[in-house]
Amino acid sequence: MSSSRMHLAAFVTAGPGRPGGWRYPGSVPGWLSAGYYQNIARTLEDARFDLAFFADILSVPDRFGGSPDTQLRNGALGSMRLDPLHVLSSMGAVTSHLGLAATVSTTYAQPFTVARSFATLDHLTEGRAAWNVVTSFQESEARNFNRDEQFPREQRYERADEFLEVAGKLWDSWEDDALVLDTEQPLFADPDRVHPIRHKGDWFTVQGPLNVPRPPQGYPVVIQAGASAKGKDFAARWSDVIFCSHASLESAQDFYKEIKERAAAHGRDPEAVKILPSIAPVVGATTAIAQQTFEELFDLVPPLGGLSTLAYHLDVDLSTFPLDERLPDVEVPGVEGHYQEVREMTEREGLTLRELGKRYGGRVEGGFIGTATEVADGLEEWFGRGACDGFMVQAPYQPGGFEDFTRHVVPELQKRGLFRKDYEGSTLRENLGLPRVQSGEWANRVRRAAEAAR
Amino acid sequence: MSSSRMHLAAFVTAGPGRPGGWRYPGSVPGWLSAGYYQNIARTLEDARFDLAFFADILSVPDRFGGSPDTQLRNGALGSMRLDPLHVLSSMGAVTSHLGLAATVSTTYAQPFTVARSFATLDHLTEGRAAWNVVTSFQESEARNFNRDEQFPREQRYERADEFLEVAGKLWDSWEDDALVLDTEQPLFADPDRVHPIRHKGDWFTVQGPLNVPRPPQGYPVVIQAGASAKGKDFAARWSDVIFCSHASLESAQDFYKEIKERAAAHGRDPEAVKILPSIAPVVGATTAIAQQTFEELFDLVPPLGGLSTLAYHLDVDLSTFPLDERLPDVEVPGVEGHYQEVREMTEREGLTLRELGKRYGGRVEGGFIGTATEVADGLEEWFGRGACDGFMVQAPYQPGGFEDFTRHVVPELQKRGLFRKDYEGSTLRENLGLPRVQSGEWANRVRRAAEAAR
Incomplete structure (x- = not known):
C-alpha cells in the first residue's frame, strides 16, 4: 500500500450485471433507465467511493458457438450494454464528488472524438472523468466495424500507444489559461495559447487543436486492466489506476510489486499508480447468512x-x-x-x-464472503500486506450488492481508519491522491520511451 | 402548417453562442458547466418547448486565413464546442418531457457507435432522443480525422444514406418484445427475436445485432438541415424534422412546399415531416426597447x-x-x-x-424584433401562411434570450391557441405528432428508393 487509506471503485454494469445476478430477488430490472444508475451513484457517493466504473464491449459476443444466442438467453455479461458515457453523464448530474469512469476502445474509435468526449465529461463534472482504455479483443467487435477479423494484439497496442499520445496532445492543445473571456477587447480565447498539434503517425493524422479547453484535471484519470506482458507494460506506462483479478493474496502481491517496478522503469512515481484488484464480496448479518446468500446466488448462475x-x-x-x-x-x-x-x-x-x-x-473474486467485520478483515489484510492500494468492488447482484457493501463494510473500514469519511478534494485526481497533470506530461513520457528504445 | 399548433425547438450552443452574444451583459460564461445547460433545459421545459437542439462541428474552423485564430479571438461560432451528446445527457437528468437533439456527423463516425449512442440516450430519457444528421463540410474537420482533404459532397451523401440504412437495421435488430426477463426459465432475451443484420455495403460492413434493445421511440427523431438539392432530397427521405434559414416569408413558403412534395415523392406522409425555420427573435417590453437591445447586440458583434x-x-x-x-x-x-x-x-x-x-x-433570421405581441404576430403569420410547422428559436444572447422568449412570447402564443400549454405525450415523437417507428421502416424506404431508381 502506498498510503494509509485505501481507494474504492465500484464496478457497475450498464446491463444485467454478474451472471445470474439479474435473477436474484430485488434486482430491479431497471438497466434501461437513468434513475437506476443515478440511485447507484447516490449510494456510492454517500459512502465516499472514489469512483464508479463501467466496463464495455462493442458487440453481443458470439464466441460460444458462433452465435450471440447463449449470451442473450442467459442474460450473460455481454448480452446487453448501454453506452457507458451517457450513463456517466446521467450519474454526474446527481453527484458532486464521485469519479466517473467509462471504457472506450482505442481500436474502434478516433482520438479526436474520444479526447473531446472525455474533455467534455471532465468539464461538465468539474474534474471527475476517467477513461478505461481497452484495445478490444473480440472478433465480433471487429465485425461491427467493417473488418472480417481484428488486428493482431501487437498492432492493437501500437495503435493504443499512438492513440493516447494524440489524446494527450489534444488535451494540451489549449494551455490552461487560454480562455481569457475579455468582453472589452474582445478576446475570447488567446490564439497564442491554443496550438494545432499537427500529429502525423502510423495510425493517425490529426491537425488539432481540440475545440474544447483543457480539462479541469489536465487529463482525465486513465485506467487500464493489464494482464498480458504487453498489457502490463502499457498500463505501467499510461495508467493512473490499474485493475486486476487475482485468485490469491500471493498472486496479487506479485502483480502489485511488478507493476510498481514497471512504472518506475518508465520514469514514473510508483505511488502515482493505484492498483485495485477486483472483488465481489458477499456480505451478511452473520457468516451463515452470507454463505447462504452466496449459495443462492450461485444456484442462479x-x-x-x-x-x-x-x-x-x-x-x-x-x-x-x-x-x-x-x-x-x-x-x-x-x-x-x-x-x-x-x-x-x-x-x-x-x-x-x-x-x-x-x-x-458464480466465482467470488478474492473469496470475501462473511460479515462486515470478516470482509473488512480480508480487505485489511490484502491492503496491509502490499497486495493493493484499494479495491474494485463488484456487486454480486445489482444494485442491492452495492447497498450491502456501503451500508455495512464501508462503516467498518472507516472505523478502522482504512477509508475516508469525507472526500479530500473535489476532483477525482485529488481524491485518488494524484497530482493534476501538467501540460506536456504524456509527450514527455513518449519522448523518454523513444530514447529508452534507442 | 399541418396542424393547428406550432412546434418550438431551441437552438442551443454548447459554447459561446451567437456572434458577440457572449459579450452581452448577463451572458453568464458558464458554457463549461452542466448547471448552465440544465438551467436552460428547465426554462425550455417549463415553457413546453418540443426540444433543445445542439449544432456541432469537429474542429475549430480555420477557413479564414488558414488558421483558427480569428474564431478563437472573437469567440465565434466554432471557437469552442463541448460534445453535445454529454450535454444532452446532463439536461435529460433534470427534465422529463423536453426532447434532446444532438448533431453527429456520418462522415467521421461509425454506424454501430452512433446507433448505440442514440439508442442509449433514448432509453435513458424514456424516448426523448433526436439525431441531427450532418455530413460535415470543413477541410479542418477532415484533417482531424486522418485525411488531407474531405470526401466530395456526393460521396459524403452516399455514405450518409448507407449510414442511416445501417443505423435503422441496428435499431431494428432487437424486436420490440425481445427482452423477456423471465427469471425462472431463465430467459433474459429471446434469441429468436434478436437478429444479426449482416450488412455489407460500399461504406460499411456491420454484423450486428446492436447490444442495446430497440429504442422507446423505435428510432430517435431524425433532424436535418438540407439547403442544397442533394441535401433537400436527403432530408425529405430521412428526416422527421427539417430546419432551415430564410430571409423572407416567400422563400420559406417555397421551401416548405418543395420539401413536402419531395417527402410525398419518397412515399412518405408530408404531415410527418416538420419544417422549422430558424429565427433569432429580439424581444422587448416596448418596440423601442427591443430595437435598442438589437442595436446593442449588433454593436458587440x-x-x-x-x-x-x-x-x-x-x-x-x-x-x-x-x-x-x-x-x-x-x-x-x-x-x-x-x-x-x-x-x-x-x-x-x-x-x-x-x-x-x-x-x-448580427443578422436576426426572420427579422423578428419587437414586443411579445409583435413577435407573436410575425410567427403567427409565417405559421398561418404555410411557411412552416413551427420554429427553431435561437437566443440572440445565451441563456437570457431563451428566458425573454419563454417568459413573454410563449404565453402570447399559448393565449392565441398556437402553442401547447401542456405536453401531449411523453416521448418526443408523441409531442411532435409523429407515430412511433415500426420495425423495418427504413429498410422499406431504402427498398422503395432502389425500386424507383430502376
Missing part, C-alpha cells in the same frame, strides 16, 4: 451463461468441447489470467465443462 | 468573428479579399443559401466585406 462469457474472455469457442467432460488443454488468445484461474478450478475441484461454466460465472 | 464564421459557412477563405471593398463574386462550395443571403445584403445595403462580417454575424 446459468452454466451456459458463465461458459459463454468464459468463451469470450478466453476467446475460445467452448461449444466445441463435450459439456460433461473436463476442459482439455487449449490455446488461449484471450485473457491468459482467466485461463490459469479456470485450469486451477478444474483440477482442484474436478469440474466438468458445464460445472466450470457455473463455477466461473 | 466583432466584424472578423462574423466574417470568419461566414468563411466556414461558405467554405471560402474570405481573408484573401480586401476588407474595405465589396465581396466579389466567388465560387461557393459551402452553404449556397448563405451566399445568396450575403449577396443580397451586400447589394441592398452597399456593404464592405468588413461591414458584411458584422452584418452577417
